[in-house]
Amino acid sequence: xxxxxxxxxxxxxxxxxxxxxxxxxxxxxxxxxxxxxxxxxxxxxxxxxxxxxxxxxxxxxxxxxxxxxxxxxxxxxxxxxxxxxxxxxxxxxxxxxxxxxxxxxxxxxxxxxxxxxxxxxxxxxxxxxxxxxxxxxxxxxxxxxxxxxxxxxxxxxxxxxxxxxxxxxxxxxxxxxxxxxxxxxxxxxxxxxxxxxxxxxxxxxxxxxxxxxxxxxxxxxxxxx
Amino acid sequence: xxxxxxxxxxxxxxxxxxxxxxxxxxxxxxxxxxxxxxxxxxxxxxxxxxxxxxxxxxxxxxxxxxxxxxxxxxxxxxxxxxxxxxxxxxxxxxxxxxxxxxxxxxxxxxxxxxxxxxxxxxxxxxxxxxxxxxxxxxxxxxxxxxxxxxxxxxxxxxxxxxxxxxxxxxxxxxxxxxxxxxxxxxxxxxxxxxxxxxxxxxxxxxxxxxxxxxxxxxxxxxxxx
DNA sequence: GTGTGAATAATACATTTGTATTATAATTAA
DNA sequence: TTAATTATAATACAAATGTATTATTCACAC
Numbered sequence: 001x002x003x004x005x006x007x008x009x010x011x012x013x014x015x016x017x018x019x020x021x022x023x024x025x026x027x028x029x030x031x032x033x034x035x036x037x038x039x040x041x042x043x044x045x046x047x048x049x050x051x052x053x054x055x056x057x058x059x060x061x062x063x064x065x066x067x068x069x070x071x072x073x074x075x076x077x078x079x080x081x082x083x084x085x086x087x088x089x090x091x092x093x094x095x096x097x098x099x100x101x102x103x104x105x106x107x108x109x110x111x112x113x114x115x116x117x118x119x120x121x122x123x124x125x126x127x128x129x130x131x132x133x134x135x136x137x138x139x140x141x142x143x144x145x146x147x148x149x150x151x152x153x154x155x156x157x158x159x160x161x162x163x164x165x166x167x168x169x170x171x172x173x174x175x176x177x178x179x180x181x182x183x184x185x186x187x188x189x190x191x192x193x194x195x196x197x198x199x200x201x202x203x204x205x206x207x208x209x210x211x212x213x214x215x216x217x218x219x220x221x222x223x224x225x
Numbered sequence: 226x227x228x229x230x231x232x233x234x235x236x237x238x239x240x241x242x243x244x245x246x247x248x249x250x251x252x253x254x255x256x257x258x259x260x261x262x263x264x265x266x267x268x269x270x271x272x273x274x275x276x277x278x279x280x281x282x283x284x285x286x287x288x289x290x291x292x293x294x295x296x297x298x299x300x301x302x303x304x305x306x307x308x309x310x311x312x313x314x315x316x317x318x319x320x321x322x323x324x325x326x327x328x329x330x331x332x333x334x335x336x337x338x339x340x341x342x343x344x345x346x347x348x349x350x351x352x353x354x355x356x357x358x359x360x361x362x363x364x365x366x367x368x369x370x371x372x373x374x375x376x377x378x379x380x381x382x383x384x385x386x387x388x389x390x391x392x393x394x395x396x397x398x399x400x401x402x403x404x405x406x407x408x409x410x411x412x413x414x415x416x417x418x419x420x421x422x423x424x425x426x427x428x429x430x431x432x433x434x435x436x437x438x439x440x441x442x443x444x445x446x447x448x449x450x
Numbered sequence: 451g452t453g454t455g456a457a458t459a460a461t462a463c464a465t466t467t468g469t470a471t472t473a474t475a476a477t478t479a480a
Numbered sequence: 481t482t483a484a485t486t487a488t489a490a491t492a493c494a495a496a497t498g499t500a501t502t503a504t505t506c507a508c509a510c
Contacts (some may be wrong), residue, residue, distance in 0.1 A: 024460085091280060128360065132355075134355065137354055138355055168459065177440065177441060178433065179437075180435070180496065181496075182496090190458070190459085192244065192459085194459055198458095209499090210310070211498095212402075215401075216403050216499095390486060399492080406466075407466090415489085416488075418489050419490095422489075424467090425468070428468080434468070435467080
C-alpha cells in the first residue's frame with residue numbers, strides 16, 4: 001500500500017526534528033510538509049494541488065501567531081478531507097474541548113511513544129478511528145458525561161409542529177429581542193400596523209395576551225437563543 | 226502479572242459462549258462471572274466480597290428484564306471501582322449517549338475481533354484508556370462536536386455580580402413569567418405602584434426600557450428557568 | 451376557478467406600560 | 481450617628497401595547 005502523506009506543524013524546532021527523525025524510520029509514513037505555526041501551515045497548503053496535500057496533519061496546539069485550534073478550524077472548512085491529529089503537552093480541558101469543536105480527528109499527548117503516534121496515524125487513515133491518549137479519552141468521555149443533562153435538555157421537542165407561520169416566527173423572534181412594533185416593522189420593511197396584526201395572531205395561536213408571556217412560551221419551546 | 230478478572234453479561238447464550246471460549250484462550254483474562262441480564266448481574270455481584278468482584282464487565286445493551294444501560298447506572302453507583310465495557314451490535318446514537326451517561330468506560334461493537342476485545346480489556350485496566358470501536362469513537366466525537374455550542378452556552382458567566390436586589394430579582398422573575406403590574410403586586414402583597422417603581426429601578430440597572438428587553442437580559446444571564 | 455390561509459394595511463379605543471416626581475419607613479454601611 | 485440603599489406608596493402624563501374590525505393581495509390546494 002502507498003505510504004501515508006503527513007504534515008507536521010510545531011513551532012519548537014527540536015520537537016519537530018525529533019518527530020521527523022523518528023517517524024522517518026517508518027516506511028509507511030512520508031513527511032511532505034513542515035510548518036512552524038498555523039498561519040505558515042495554511043500558507044503552505046494553499047500552494048499545493050489537491051493530490052499533493054497531506055492526508056494527516058500532526059498539529060501542535062500552543063503556537064505563536066496562529067495556534068493549532070484556529071488553524072484546524074480554518075483548514076477543516078477549506079480542506080475537509082484532511083485529518084488533524086492534535087499533538088500537545090497539555091491536557092487542558094478547555095483546549096481539548098476547543099480542539100474537538102474545531103474538528104480535530106484525534107488528540108495525543110506529546111509524551112506518547114512515537115510508535116503510538118504512528119499507530120494513531122494508521123488508525124485514522126485505515127480504520128477510521130479516533131486515536132486519543134488514554135488520559136485524553138477519559139477526559140473527553142467525562143466531558144460528554146458531565147454535559148449529558150444539558151445536551152438532553154436540547155433534544156428536539158417532538159411535539160410542537162409549526163403552529164406559527166414563518167413570518168410569525170420571524171416577528172416573535174424580534175419580540176424576544178426586545179423590539180417594539182415600530183422597530184420590528186422597520187427591520188422587516190412592513191408597516192407597524194401589520195406587525196401588530198401578526199402579533200395579535202401569534203397571541204391567539206400561543207394562547208397568551210402579552211409580549212412577556214409570548215416570550216415565555218418561545219423560551220420554553222427553545223425556539224430561539 | 227495477575228490475570229484480569231472479568232464478567233460477561235449477555236442474554237444470548239450462543240454469543241456468551243462464543244465470547245467465553247474465545248477469551249479463555251488468553252491466559253491474562255479470567256472469566257469469573259456470567260449473567261443473562263442486568264438484574265441477574267446485580268444479584269450475583271451483590272453476593273460477592275469486594276476482592277471477588279470482577280474488574281471489568283463486558284455488558285450487552287439489549288437485554289430483557291433489565292438492559293445494560295440501567296445495569297451500569299445502578300452498578301456504577303454501588304461499585305464505582307468496576308469498569309464497564311459495553312458490547313453491542315447496534316451503534317445507535319441515543320444508546321451510545323445513554324451508555325456514556327450511565328458511566329460506561331468503553332463501547333465496542335460485537336463484530337469487533339476477539340483480539341480487539343481482549344486488547345480493549347487490557348487497555349482499560351493497564352492504560353486507563355477508553356476503548357471504542359472506530360465507528361463508535363467517531364460518533365462520540367461527533368456528538369461532542371455537535372453539542373459544543375450548547376455546552377459552551379452553559380459555561381458560568383464569570384461577570385455579573387448581583388446588580389439587582391432580592392426584591393428586584395423576585396419581581397423580574399414574575400415579569401419573565403408574564404405577569405402584569407397588578408398581578409405581581411397581588412402575588413407579593415404590595416401595591417402595583419410599588420411594583421412599577423421596582424421595575425423602573427430594574428430597567429435602570431439593566432439599561433433597558435421595557436419588559437421584553439429585561440426578559441432578554443435575564444434569559445441571557447440565565448437568572449431563571 | 452373557488453376557497454382558504456397568509457401577509458399586508460389601516461383605524462379606533464381601551465388598557466397597560468414606561469417615566470418622572472415625590473415621600474416615608476426600614477435597613478445597612480461607613 | 482449619618483448617609484446610602486432598599487422597599488414601600490401615590491399621582492400624573494406620555495408612549496406603547498392589546499384588541500376589534502375591515503379590507504386587499506397573493507399563493508396554493510381542491
